[in-house]
Amino acid sequence: MxxxxxxxxxxxxEGHPDKVCDRISDTILDAYLAEAPDARVAVETLATTNHVTIAGEVRGPDSVRKAVEEHVRAAIRDIGYDQLGFDWNTVEVINRLHAQSGDIAMGVDEGDKGEEGAGDQGIMFGYACRETEELMPxxxxxxxxxxxxxxxxxxxxxxxxxxxxxxxxxxxxxxxxxxxxxxxxxxxxxxxxxxxxxxxxxxxxxxxxxxxxxxxxxxxxxxxxxxxxxxxxGGPEGDAGLTGRKIIVDTYGGAAPHGGGAFSGKDPTKVDRSAAYAARYLAKNVVAAELADRCQIQLAYAIGVPEPVAVYVETFGTARVDEVKLGETLRQMVRLTPRGIREQLDLQRPIYSRTAAYGHFGRPVEDDGGFGWERTDLARDLASTFGHKIAAE
The missing domain is CATH 3.30.300.10 (GMP Synthetase; Chain A, domain 3)
Known part of the structure; x- marks a missing residue:
């Protein structure tokens, strides 16, 4: 190199057409979680000149589905769109939400050996480094x-x-x-x-x-x-937007790999979102514990199977401990099943619309637990496991 x-x-x-769609999808997700923390939500949004279409699969209170148009207008108004070609007050809203597939629900709810399984197969990456105080690139x-x-x-x-x-x-x-x-x-x-x-x-x-x-x-x-x-x-008046088209903006700006799954509009049973948060949480704690200067973690899941099928730790030659043992220790410290991740990071709450712009990572932990995956509460115990004392302490 x-x-x-x-x-x-x-x-x-937040006013970029794709980010408008991410915000709308996450606003609807938050509305469902506020009413029913166990709701299942996968919302997609399309926006173009004075038009928004909502589609996707949900399982939750019908009252939220009926209020979708109200949530769409509120999100657009908060972003600041009242221009002639995209106005929160006059935009046409089409709602095409429908019930979640029973086949998917069965795999998620029952899973393997009676424990809730992953909502889909896939790979997720987390990353942290010492380039900024937030441990972001x-x-x-x-x-x-x-x-x-x-x-x-x-x-x-x-x-x-x-x-x-x-x-x-x-x-x-x-x-x-x-x-x-x-x-x-x-x-x-x-x-x-x-x-x-x-x-x-x-x-x-x-x-x-x-x-x-x-x-x-x-x-x-x-x-x-x-x-x-x-x-x-500008905005959807000038260029159509879709949920999930800014996944590199949402994560590490290309400094780390991406598994391909978007975040916005998905409830935390979807490992595309929750496992990516867990991978960042683990990687950040490794760097905060001063066990490595850079850490990348890959998690892999199979639909309906609770435990990840693989956990991979890469420290790019900066590790001060054995990487294999580090991966084993992380799996012992945090249960990486969908339910385990949600409980560890307290994800089953309406905390997602704020993530829709300016990145899901490198943000301050908020009083209500928003951005909780940015905590470094594992760092001290993690360092101690390897007989390391954090210099900052």
Whole structure:
């Protein structure tokens, strides 16, 4: 591997068409879980010019299905869409939710040996590293920070010139495996019609320093703001959106593999979501315990089977302990069945709409348990198991 290289990750805002769909799907999921924590939900959303279609399989209170249109409009209003071609108040909403397949339900509910099984086969990855204090890869974390702060100011009225739809992209320089500076930043943001490209550029610039990019700066010739020159028409009015099309934005920005399963709209019996959270939880605790500087964990499941069929730990030569023993220890510390994961991370609650934009990982743990998979409560015991003392303690 070259000792010096560039690596790029992108983020998209909550007003990006695909993220609008993720938000709607997770809002409906939260509505079901608020009424019935054992609800089964798999909601897909399509959005285009002043139109939203909801489809998928559910098992839960019919009162929620009847209120879907209300939840859709509330989500769109909170994002900030009241433009002519996509307006929360006038958008057409088509609801095509139907009952969950009995064959799938049987495998999940009964599973193998009487314990609840995985909702599907699949592979899930978790990752953590020492590039940021959140133990996330720096490019994706920086890209999220820029857009999140722009969105906060847009919604508070500090920057009404910005529209809801936006993208960012951050390219970092790496040397000997560590980030050492910023090579390029791209920000494209929807804006009011009477705001020029130069004005948008000046409005964007302060967010690069506000986002605390480790004190690094980008040269003026490597900052690209609205490269096409104009971004007035945005959101689903300009480009159709679908749930689950931003899975790399949702995870590690390409710094780690992805199993392919999207998260949004799926209740936590679906291992696409819950096992990906568990894998991040384990990987983060390994790095927090200072047993490795980088950790990637793969989990694999078979439909209807409770236990993962495989657990793989990779530390890229940074481990201070035996990787095989580390994997065995993690399996002993956390029960990696669907039910075990839900109980460990307390997932059977309406905590998902907030995950729909700016990443599912690297976020602060919230008072109600949101982003609970970001806890490092295993780190001390994990370190102690291997006779290691955490330096920070």
């Amino acid at each position: 070259s000792k010096t290289w560039l690596f790029t990750s992108e983020s998209v805002s 720096a490019p994706i974390q920086f890209a999220h920070r820029i857009l999140r702060m722009m969105a906060e100011d847009r919604k508070s009225g500090v920057r009404p010139e910005f529209g809801p739809d936006a993208k960012s992209q951050v390219t970092l320089k790496y040397q000997d495996g560590k980030p050492v500076g910023i090579d390029a930043i791209v920000v494209s943001t929807q804006h009011d019609e009477d705001v020029s490209r130069d004005e948008v550029r000046e409005l964007v610039k302060p967010y690069l320093s506000k986002a605390s990019l480790e004190g690094w700066t980008v040269t003026d010739d490597r900052l690209f703001v609205n490269p096409t020159g104009r971004f007035v028409l």
